[in-house]
Amino acid sequence: MMSAAPAAAPLPASAPVAVVGAGAMGAGIAQVAALAGHPVRLLDNRPGAAAKAVDELRATLAKLAAKGKLDAAQADAAASRLTAVASLDALADAALVVEAIVENLEAKRALFRDLEARVGEHCLFGTNTSSISVTAIAAGLARPERLAGLHFFNPAPLMALVEIVSGLATDPAVAATLFATAAAWGKTPVHARSTPGFIVNRVARPYYAEALRLVSEGAADTATLDALYREAGGFRMGPFELMDLIGHDVNFAVTSSVWKAYYHDPRFTPSLVQEELVNAGYLGRKSGRGFYAYGEGATPAAPASAAPAPCPATITLFGASSAANALAQRLGAAGVAHGRSPAADDGRLAEADGAVLYVTDGRTATRRAAESGVAATVLIDLALDYASAPRLALAGALQCPEAARTAAIGLLQAAGFAVAELADVPGLALMRTVAMLANEAADAVNQGVCSPDAVDAAMRLGTNYPCGPLAWAERIGPAAVVAVLGHLAATYGEDRYRISPFLQQRVHAGKDLH
Numbered sequence: 001m002m003s004a005a006p007a008a009a010p011l012p013a014s015a016p017v018a019v020v021g022a023g024a025m026g027a028g029i030a031q032v033a034a035l036a037g038h039p040v041r042l043l044d045n046r047p048g049a050a051a052k053a054v055d056e057l058r059a060t061l062a063k064l065a066a067k068g069k070l071d072a073a074q075a076d077a078a079a080s081r082l083t084a085v086a087s088l089d090a091l092a093d094a095a096l097v098v099e100a101i102v103e104n105l106e107a108k109r110a111l112f113r114d115l116e117a118r119v120g121e122h123c124l125f126g127t128n129t130s131s132i133s134v135t136a137i138a139a140g141l142a143r144p145e146r147l148a149g150l151h152f153f154n155p156a157p158l159m160a161l162v163e164i165v166s167g168l169a170t171d172p173a174v175a176a177t178l179f180a181t182a183a184a185w186g187k188t189p190v191h192a193r194s195t196p197g198f199i200v201n202r203v204a205r206p207y208y209a210e211a212l213r214l215v216s217e218g219a220a221d222t223a224t225l226d227a228l229y230r231e232a233g234g235f236r237m238g239p240f241e242l243m244d245l246i247g248h249d250v251n252f253a254v255t256s257s258v259w260k261a262y263y264h265d266p267r268f269t270p271s272l273v274q275e276e277l278v279n280a281g282y283l284g285r286k287s288g289r290g291f292y293a294y295g296e297g298a299t300p301a302a303p304a305s306a307a308p309a310p311c312p313a314t315i316t317l318f319g320a321s322s323a324a325n326a327l328a329q330r331l332g333a334a335g336v337a338h339g340r341s342p343a344a345d346d347g348r349l350a351e352a353d354g355a356v357l358y359v360t361d362g363r364t365a366t367r368r369a370a371e372s373g374v375a376a377t378v379l380i381d382l383a384l385d386y387a388s389a390p391r392l393a394l395a396g397a398l399q400c401p402e403a404a405r406t407a408a409i410g411l412l413q414a415a416g417f418a419v420a421e422l423a424d425v426p427g428l429a430l431m432r433t434v435a436m437l438a439n440e441a442a443d444a445v446n447q448g449v450c451s452p453d454a455v456d457a458a459m460r461l462g463t464n465y466p467c468g469p470l471a472w473a474e475r476i477g478p479a480a481v482v483a484v485l486g487h488l489a490a491t492y493g494e495d496r497y498r499i500s501p502f503l504q505q506r507v508h509a510g511k512d513l514h
Contacts, residue, residue: 008176010184011124013037015095020044020111022053022084025128026100028156031057033098034078035157036185041085041094045101050084057082092118096181098150100128108132109140116141124174126150130201131257134167134194144169148178151198152187153462161461162187167194188461190454196261199450200462201254203469205268206436208251211239211429212271219425220304220393222291227303228420231391233430234384234466240291244284248277266496267440303391306419309410311336312352319343322475323359324350326386330415346372349380352411355404357394361480362427362435362487369397376404380412381422382431382476384466392417395424426491427484435484437465438473439500442513445470446502452514470513478507 011017017033019026022044030053034040044050058079065075091097097115101107112125125147127137138144149165162182166175175191182189192198197205214225226238243251252274259268277283277290284290292301315331315338317324327350331338350357358368360379369377377400381393392412396405412419422428427435441455450458456468473481482503489497506513
């Protein structure tokens with residue numbers, strides 16, 4: 001586990017901050033620093049780019065003030081602190097230089113070498129790289145200990161997260177000062193060690209990878225899966241619409257980069273489905289077509305929902321799990337009669353006119369039915385909150401009689417769910433995805449990349465997940481997550497689903513994940 005960095009004071013607001021690179025990220029960082037009270041010098045090697053960015057930032061600040069989102073005096077003061085400069089020599093007195101130039105190792109190394117010859121010995125260097133090793137960037141410096149990653153997320157003025165990334169040579173005191181400074185700027189910083197993808201770009205990979213595998217296996221269409229991730233999982237966007245927004249060329253490149261950097265670890269293997277989209281030029285919104293069609297005349301894809309089924313005549317709920325209690329509450333609110341029984345030895349959630357419902361444990365319904373001898377097995381997927389989710393997925397065993405499948409659908413519809421019928425894939429959709437997100441987060445902790453609190457904060461704030469992966473795993477139950485991963489590994493026979501040692505240790509010790 002990553003050791004705690006020493007506490008430190010932030011840079012004083014009077015300390016000059018320089019930003020090199022006047023693109024969207026650099027300009028956004030300059031705005032954040034100016035609003036925090038720093039004199040800011042903005043430099044770009046494109047003629048006129050820095051001056052144009054400063055003019056646009058001043059206009060942005062004025063608009064925020066006009067809309068009442070920023071005090072007018074504060075906006076004017078921040079605007080007055082922004083200065084466009086034309087050479088590195090103008091950055092000589094900077095206390096911090098933030099680099100936000102092209103993602104190219106040699107370009108970044110050359111810039112910092114040039115800066116080192118001009119700035120004072122106490123000046124700190126921050127790189128906004130999202131994908132290049134901080135250790136490698138610093139390697140060309142006489143004093144590599146002064147450089148750390150200062151990774152903002154786009155748009156920098158709005159996104160709360162900043163990853164403070166320590167390379168092999170980074171002085172812990174430098175990382176601590178940058179952490180405190182980012183906090184003073186109103187951000188939520190997290191410490192990370194320089195490894196491929198840092199925290200967010202690494203831990204987010206399963207959100208795309210598992211969804212892409214579900215489509216490749218015919219679990220459901222993309223609109224149905226996206227609706228499940230949003231409405232049952234609480235994610236702001238489903239994975240397919242999110243990949244269309246990001247751009248498949250960008251998303252595929254990031255996945256490929258992390259996969260190669262981890263020496264082709266199967267956990268990060270890129271998807272052939274996405275590669276085909278890239279090869280076809282179907283890059284998402286920016287090209288007018290990805291998983292969905294965009295532009296004039298395009299019709300939004302609608303999720304598939306099961307046809308209305310009759311409410312079962314007899315319903316019995318077992319145990320007092322969150323799913324059982326939520327079903328009882330929802331059925332009661334709808335005036336649907338049902339019984340309650342103690343928890344069953346086989347973990348069943350409900351019985352409805354012969355159907356036996358379970359929350360998925362990573363096995364297929366068909367395998368579970370074969371192993372239990374209960375042919376009428378129907379599995380339901382995970383939900384962030386079974387009490388409020390408007391949609392829920394289920395899958396029946398191949399052995400399941402059609403009448404039992406219909407009864408299970410009728411039960412969930414009587415409880416107010418729109419029901420998505422999935423093919424009988426292991427772990428269904430949300431359960432396998434959340435289990436893999438938690439597993440990747442656990443491995444990041446196990447490998448000393450970050451702390452449990454940092455990974456949860458990073459994924460909530462950097463990707464807008466509804467819950468941190470480890471916190472979500474604690475809600476499900478760490479032992480249940482380990483069981484899901486074990487069943488996925490047994491089904492696929494792939495190292496992709498190997499269980500993080502951190503998860504295993506915490507389960508064996510009976511401890512939570514924080």
